Every structure is written in C-alpha cells, then in structure tokens.
Amino acid sequence: MALSRSARLAAVTLAAASFCLVAAAPAPTPGSDGVGDPYFPQLGNGGYDVRHYGLDIAYDPDTDRLDGRTTITARATQNLSSFDLDLQKLTVTRIEVNGRRAPFTRTGDEIRITPRDALGKNKNFTVAVTYGGVPEPLSGPIVFGSDYGWMKTPDGVFVACEPNAASTWFPSSDHPSDKAPFDIRIKAPKGLTSVSNGRLVGTYDKDGQTVAHWRSTKPMATYLATATIGKFDVRTGTTPGGTPIYVAMDPVLPPSTVDVYGITAEVTDYWSEVFGPYPFEETGAIVDDMPQAGFSLETQTKPIYSAVRSENTIVHELAHQWFGDSVTPASWRDIWLNEGFATYGPWLWGEHKGRATAHDAFRAAYDARPADSAFWQITVGDPQRDTMFSSAVYQRGAMTLQVLRERIGDKDFFKLLKTWVKQHRYGNASTADFIRLAEHISGEQLDGLFQTWLFTKGKPALPTR
Incomplete structure (x- = not known):
C-alpha cells in the first residue's frame, strides 16, 4: 500500500527524532x-x-x-x-x-x-x-x-581503620x-x-x-x-534478648573487673529498647593486646578494644552500632553524629543505672572547661580534618543532645532518636537531616539551638530550664 505524502513526512520526522534521541545519549x-x-x-x-x-x-x-x-x-x-x-x-x-x-x-x-x-x-x-x-x-x-589501620601485634594484627x-x-x-x-x-x-x-x-x-x-x-x-x-579465647551465645553474640579475648591480657561478654549483652539489649531494634546479625567484641593503639573502634558488629576494658567504653562503642554504623554520616564533617551520640550513650546508661542523670553529666562536662579553654574554639558541626576527633566533638556533641532533650522534652527526644535510626537505617545522613527531623517531631524552630551549640565558637550560656 502506498503511503500518503503526510504519512511519509510523519515517518521521516519520527525517524529523525529517534536518531536524535540516540545521538543525544x-x-x-x-x-x-x-x-x-x-x-x-x-x-x-x-x-x-x-x-x-x-x-x-x-x-x-x-x-x-x-x-x-x-x-x-x-x-x-x-x-x-x-x-x-x-x-x-x-x-x-x-x-x-x-x-x-x-x-x-x-x-x-x-x-x-x-x-x-x-x-x-x-x-x-x-x-x-x-x-x-x-x-x-x-x-x-x-x-x-x-x-591506625593495619597494625602488627605480637601474634597477628589489629585492624581499626x-x-x-x-x-x-x-x-x-x-x-x-x-x-x-x-x-x-x-x-x-x-x-x-x-x-x-x-x-x-x-x-x-x-x-x-x-x-x-x-x-x-x-x-x-x-x-x-x-x-x-591473633590468639583469642572465644565465647559465643545469645544476649537475653536473643541477639547472637561473639566475644574474642586475647588470653595474655591480665584479668579485669569488667565482664566484656556480660556488659556487651546487657548494653546491646538496653540500646535495643532505647534506640530501636539492634540493626545487625550479631553483637560482640574483640579485645586485643595492643596498648599502643590508644583507642577503641566501633567496627561493625564487633567493636575492637585495644586492651582498654571499661564499662563506659563498651557502652560508647555499642551505641555506635546505631549511630555511625547503621546510620552513617554523609560526609566526615558530620562526625559529631557519630561521636556526640556515642558519648551521650554513657550519660544515658548512667541515668539508667541510677548513678547520675544525663543532666548531671552534662553539667560536669560543661563546668570542667573554663570559657577561655581551646575546647570551646572547635566548631563541632564542622570541626576540620585534623581536629575531627577532638574531645570537643565528643563532649560538646553530647551536650548538644542534652540541651535539645531539655528543650523539647523526653517524649519527643526519645521519639526523635528512634525515628532517626529507623528513617536512615543502613544509610547515610547529615546534620541538616537531623535538625529537620528534630524540628518536625518537636514542632519547634531549633535553628538557634543548633547554631549555638554546634556552629558557634565560645562557651555558650546555659539554657534556662
């Protein structure tokens, strides 16, 4: 069948459009x-x-x-x-x-x-x-x-990156x-x-x-x-709440009053109540004879401890499983979302154990640094590369959370923590994301609070309660 002139024109136009689409890729x-x-x-x-x-x-x-x-x-x-x-x-x-x-x-x-x-x-x-x-x-x-990174030990290697x-x-x-x-x-x-x-x-x-x-x-x-x-003594089982647990201890380490296995199990279950379900398939710890490392790290599912076995360190690194490991910063300048939240963990744990309130811990940290201290000269929300792990990022990050808690109240604050880890589970998020969510849940304008505590140098005035 012969095509009409208009049909032929339409076919040519369509072919040309198709060619342009291919050429435009x-x-x-x-x-x-x-x-x-x-x-x-x-x-x-x-x-x-x-x-x-x-x-x-x-x-x-x-x-x-x-x-x-x-x-x-x-x-x-x-x-x-x-x-x-x-x-x-x-x-x-x-x-x-x-x-x-x-x-x-x-x-x-x-x-x-x-x-x-x-x-x-x-x-x-x-x-x-x-x-x-x-x-x-x-x-x-x-x-x-x-x-830090790949570090040789007497019997193997300690890897914290x-x-x-x-x-x-x-x-x-x-x-x-x-x-x-x-x-x-x-x-x-x-x-x-x-x-x-x-x-x-x-x-x-x-x-x-x-x-x-x-x-x-x-x-x-x-x-x-x-x-x-390395050489490790390994203990496995489940927490009382049912999460599998694996703890590896270097046998050359001297006895400790801290029960790493027991504390890890107890804290994992408690954080699962406060922050929401444990996000991974196993909890645990690696405790190695590596004192020269001078730090511990929240390696996913098994925090690694360089022979430092304090209860608060375990509490801190396990809080990271939610804040840092499951919800990970979008960029390294958002590091307070890791360290501030994990530092706040022992404050909440102490409150849970009846030792001191989080407000008391906040005041102790606040009062311990005079106004002219270099501690108050770090911009926590953007601390710069060489000072991204300064004590200010940890402590002032935790202070920011306590000030926020006292501003919006416990109900909204703990709802915020659970919503944050649920909304960004296994993903990445930024400080701006956290501020938006805090304002959404509380219904309050919080720009001034975060500007003062995260982005302004100098010792802030205490908020009125």
Whole structure:
C-alpha cells in the first residue's frame, strides 16, 4: 500500500527524532577520583555505587605480608569509560572487569581502571583486583596522634581503620557514603583466630592454614571493616534478648573487673529498647593486646578494644552500632553524629543505672572547661580534618543532645532518636537531616539551638530550664 505524502513526512520526522534521541545519549566518560568530601576530597570514587565486597586475604605474621584478591560488584551511575579504586601502597598485579583482564594506571593512592568495553549507566559490573605487599599503618594528628589501620601485634594484627585506612589493606571506594555488604575470607596460620564483621559462616584447614569466612549481610562503610588476627579465647551465645553474640579475648591480657561478654549483652539489649531494634546479625567484641593503639573502634558488629576494658567504653562503642554504623554520616564533617551520640550513650546508661542523670553529666562536662579553654574554639558541626576527633566533638556533641532533650522534652527526644535510626537505617545522613527531623517531631524552630551549640565558637550560656 502506498503511503500518503503526510504519512511519509510523519515517518521521516519520527525517524529523525529517534536518531536524535540516540545521538543525544552521553558518551562514556571517566568516573571521578573522589566523592569530594571536604576533609578527604579523593576518598571514594565517582561513577558507580558498590553493591558488594568479596575479600579473600592471606596473612603471614612472620613476614607481615598480605596477599589478597578483592572482588567488587558495583552499579554504574553514568556511562563509564574508566573508573578508580582507592588502594594505598600495596602492589597490584592483575585487574579484571567482568572477567576480562583490564589495563590500569596508578597515581598515588588512586588506581584508574579502563575496561575493554564501556560500562553502561545503571548496569552492574564486577572488578577483581589481585594485590599484595606489607600493609603500612597510617599516622598523623587525625586519630589522637596514634597509628591506625593495619597494625602488627605480637601474634597477628589489629585492624581499626577510621577514617581513611581501609584502603591500606583492600582496594575499595573508601568513603562512608558508599556502603555495601561484605564477605571476608581470611587465611592465617593454623592456631590463630581470624575475626571480622557479621557472622562466621565457617572455617576450614588446609596445608597448615585456617580459612575463616565472615559475612556481613547489612551495608557497611569501609572504615568499619576489620580482619583482626591473633590468639583469642572465644565465647559465643545469645544476649537475653536473643541477639547472637561473639566475644574474642586475647588470653595474655591480665584479668579485669569488667565482664566484656556480660556488659556487651546487657548494653546491646538496653540500646535495643532505647534506640530501636539492634540493626545487625550479631553483637560482640574483640579485645586485643595492643596498648599502643590508644583507642577503641566501633567496627561493625564487633567493636575492637585495644586492651582498654571499661564499662563506659563498651557502652560508647555499642551505641555506635546505631549511630555511625547503621546510620552513617554523609560526609566526615558530620562526625559529631557519630561521636556526640556515642558519648551521650554513657550519660544515658548512667541515668539508667541510677548513678547520675544525663543532666548531671552534662553539667560536669560543661563546668570542667573554663570559657577561655581551646575546647570551646572547635566548631563541632564542622570541626576540620585534623581536629575531627577532638574531645570537643565528643563532649560538646553530647551536650548538644542534652540541651535539645531539655528543650523539647523526653517524649519527643526519645521519639526523635528512634525515628532517626529507623528513617536512615543502613544509610547515610547529615546534620541538616537531623535538625529537620528534630524540628518536625518537636514542632519547634531549633535553628538557634543548633547554631549555638554546634556552629558557634565560645562557651555558650546555659539554657534556662
């Protein structure tokens, strides 16, 4: 059948429009070499979202050598011609994308990978990296002047990576905004125990080595991953509330009056009442003989303690499982959302135990610092990189929460905490998000309160009660 002139014209117009639509599709471009965090601009990477990490590592304590293969499943967020991974100092020997060997270049801590075929937007892909070497801990003013990351111990290694040391032992998009589930398989000499995040899937022995497979099914920020290896006494069970628990204790540590297992179980259950259901598949602790670390860390599901075993430290690190681990800051300048909330945890715990009210703890912290103290010169809501773990971020963050509690009342305050962790469960959030939610729940304008306590230097006047 012959088409009329108008029909032919319409067909030509449609074909031209279709051609324009195809031609308008963006050409593949490189992903960015960082997410633009104001404190760590090159941490993380653009152009994709990680969906899963599969880590296979082998560690030799005699030489401190690590050999690994990390397989990352990700989804492209743009048409990608190339993309980056973060890896510090370890040597890469092979990279495959979707099963095919891919060329790569390296500039400092950035590995740029060019797949043989461009990766389409919204398409999943896998990248497998084979690498090895001797991991080096990081140091500097950021973490209390202490080394952090991959740290050798007399019988193995202590791994605590906040904020930027995960990429010292595995290639990653090393920023808290890119969370994903993990499977971590650790091979170490037989007789050593390898402890990681999530739950132990299983172990097997081969050629004098033991492989332990740990699985974290909930999204986890890279800095919360651990692969701590050594001689440990392990106790497992469930909390009275039914949460599985795994506690690993270095047997060379002297006896302590703190029952790490019992306190961990009790606190996990209490926070589950106050903050909402425990967000992960297991709770627990790793207590290692590593006094030179000088800190503990809220590694997801199993906080790691460097021989420091106080009840308040356990209370603090377990509060982080909700505030920091499940709900993770969108950027590192929001760190008070981690440390202020976790510091407030022992204040609430003391109140629960009848020792002192949170208001009393607030006044003690407030009164202990004179007005001319440097403590009051940190802007808590944006503390800057080298002072992001200063005591002001911890203590003044907790003070902000107590002032907020007294302003809006207990009913709205505790509703706010539960709503916050439920609304942002397994995701990321910012200070602005918290302020908006606090104002929504309380029905009050709270800009002045947060401006005074988070963003203004100087010792604030006490609010009237």
